[in-house]
Amino acid sequence: MDIEERIIDYINNELSTEERQEVRRLIESDDMAKSLYEEYNDLMSGIQEEPLITPDQEWAASFSESLKNRKVEQRIEENEPKETKVVHLQSRSFITKIAVAAAILIIGILGYSNINQSNQIDEVGEEVYAMRQLLESNLNNSSVSSRIKAVRYSEDVDTQDEDFIRILEKTMREDESAHVRLAATEALKKWADVPFVQESLLMALQNEEDAHVKILLIETLSSIKDANVGPHLDNLINDVESPQYIKDEAHKGIFRLDKNAKIL
Amino acid sequence: MKNTLLTLIVSLALISLQAQSKEHKISKSSGTLVLAGLNDVTVESYNGSEIIFATDSYDEEVDERAAGLKLVNSLGLNDNTGLGLAVQEENGNVVVSQVSSTCDSEFKIKVPSGMSLEYEHTNNSGGDIKVIGLSKEVIISTTYGDVELRDITGPMAVKSVYGSVEAEFSSVSQSGSITIESIYDLVDITLPSNASADISMRTPYGEIYSNVDIDVEKSEGMRRVSSKTIKGTINGGGVDFKVKASYDNIYLRKK
Numbered sequence: 001m002d003i004e005e006r007i008i009d010y011i012n013n014e015l016s017t018e019e020r021q022e023v024r025r026l027i028e029s030d031d032m033a034k035s036l037y038e039e040y041n042d043l044m045s046g047i048q049e050e051p052l053i054t055p056d057q058e059w060a061a062s063f064s065e066s067l068k069n070r071k072v073e074q075r076i077e078e079n080e081p082k083e084t085k086v087v088h089l090q091s092r093s094f095i096t097k098i099a100v101a102a103a104i105l106i107i108g109i110l111g112y113s114n115i116n117q118s119n120q121i122d123e124v125g126e127e128v129y130a131m132r133q134l135l136e137s138n139l140n141n142s143s144v145s146s147r148i149k150a151v152r153y154s155e156d157v158d159t160q161d162e163d164f165i166r167i168l169e170k171t172m173r174e175d176e177s178a179h180v181r182l183a184a185t186e187a188l189k190k191w192a193d194v195p196f197v198q199e200s201l202l203m204a205l206q207n208e209e210d211a212h213v214k215i216l217l218i219e220t221l222s223s224i225k226d227a228n229v230g231p232h233l234d235n236l237i238n239d240v241e242s243p244q245y246i247k248d249e250a251h252k253g254i255f256r257l258d259k260n261a262k263i264l
Numbered sequence: 265m266k267n268t269l270l271t272l273i274v275s276l277a278l279i280s281l282q283a284q285s286k287e288h289k290i291s292k293s294s295g296t297l298v299l300a301g302l303n304d305v306t307v308e309s310y311n312g313s314e315i316i317f318a319t320d321s322y323d324e325e326v327d328e329r330a331a332g333l334k335l336v337n338s339l340g341l342n343d344n345t346g347l348g349l350a351v352q353e354e355n356g357n358v359v360v361s362q363v364s365s366t367c368d369s370e371f372k373i374k375v376p377s378g379m380s381l382e383y384e385h386t387n388n389s390g391g392d393i394k395v396i397g398l399s400k401e402v403i404i405s406t407t408y409g410d411v412e413l414r415d416i417t418g419p420m421a422v423k424s425v426y427g428s429v430e431a432e433f434s435s436v437s438q439s440g441s442i443t444i445e446s447i448y449d450l451v452d453i454t455l456p457s458n459a460s461a462d463i464s465m466r467t468p469y470g471e472i473y474s475n476v477d478i479d480v481e482k483s484e485g486m487r488r489v490s491s492k493t494i495k496g497t498i499n500g501g502g503v504d505f506k507v508k509a510s511y512d513n514i515y516l517r518k519k
Contacts, residue, residue, distance in 0.1 A: 145419035148443060149440055
């Protein structure tokens with residue numbers, strides 16, 4: 001068992017007395033173990049605290065309604081081919097898995113104990129839902145670096161769930177910090193060929209005022225093979241108010257688009 | 265004669281001291297210090313309960329035509345510090361803007377250790393910032409200015425279009441995230457040897473130099489050597505730490 005798992009078991013009170021003492025000594029003597037403990041403890045207690053302290057009635061009602069709808073949809077879908085929602089957590093961030101596991105646990109408690117609904121959600125649906133909740137709750141944080149951290153969680157998630165992608169898309173358009181919009185644009189790269197994402201990226205290209213985000217939007221849009229992108233880049237080049245570096249990047253974008261077209 | 269000379273020397277020293285000690289203080293020890301458009305500034309953390317603004321070079325130019333008028337900046341704000349700065353409190357934060365956009369003063373600001381910092385500079389005059397000893401969140405965005413960070417810990421998000429970013433960490437905070445980016449200039453980072461992080465470094469048109477032991481993420485057992493992106497863990501992994509220099513080099517060193 002590695003140190004991360006032992007610390008998580010320690011937080012969850014799943015170790016023997018001897019093992020607990022051993023981990024406690026390690027946390028007290030080793031800076032890295034202490035940091036891991038603090039991070040996992042903050043993360044897991046943060047996730048647990050928010051919904052459990054004051055389960056909002058409106059939210060609970062909405063969740064209950066969502067469960068009912070889900071049951072109806074499942075009954076309808078029983079005889080239809082299912083559109084699979086695939087969620088894979090890539091291996092890079094162990095903490096993401098822990099966060100999702102904790103979120104699933106909380107949602108499970110709310111869904112099955114507090115709201116008293118029967119277990120009708122399949123595992124994949126739970127995981128998508130948990131990721132959405134985790135992302136949304138962390139994006140409400142007032143700290144810029146914490147919101148960036150939340151967006152980065154999504155880089156470990158491989159899903160085509162539209163609601164999940166829309167949270168990122170909204171963050172890319174609306175977050176007040178250019179740093180967070182930049183992180184969200186980066187995260188959306190892997191969904192850039194999804195039609196509504198592409199449309200939103202093109203819209204952001206027109207409206208975005210931050211140079212960094214704008215350059216990343218040009219880079220992202222010019223990497224996809226779509227004829228709609230070229231005219232938008234031309235507009236930037238011909239706009240007298242565009243700074244020279246934006247025009248330069250737009251030129252490079254058009255070059256990349258031409259290169260993609262030749263490959264096609 | 266001797267007394268006259270002594271008086272003259274003391275007077276000159278006092279005048280010189282007075283010129284150096286132009287200060288403005290406000291009582292504040294938490295929240296965020298927001299610096300909007302200050303051309304050249306050093307922000308240093310200290311154990312105190314006041315924000316201390318100082319400059320040794322601000323001399324308001326005398327424009328005879330402006331006699332009886334006050335200098336106003338683009339936000340409609342006046343100098344309320346005597347240093348060419350407009351300082352306001354908004355939602356528990358302290359917001360500071362430079363009144364004269366052509367002023368080339370260097371500002372030194374001491375902030376209590378419990379405060380976070382936000383700095384934004386977009387015009388093409390100055391924009392260099394140096395930050396020393398801050399352990400709360402640091403958010404910096406410049407277009408042309410260089411960023412120098414000393415004895416810092418994160419969390420932070422720092423980006424510059426044309427400026428370089430140099431960051432020397434005293435330790436690496438495990439809360440929040442750390443992001444450091446420059447588009448057209450270099451990024452140079454020094455980490456303590458015990459720093460732990462999940463690191464991602466990307467430079468599409470530059471090189472990456474490092475003497476830090478990075479456990480590089482492998483794809484199906486093989487390392488990707490052609491990519492200009494390195495992802496991996498330092499000392500077993502930890503905080504999300506992202507570095508990008510689009511057209512220049514990344515230097516990652518250990519102390």
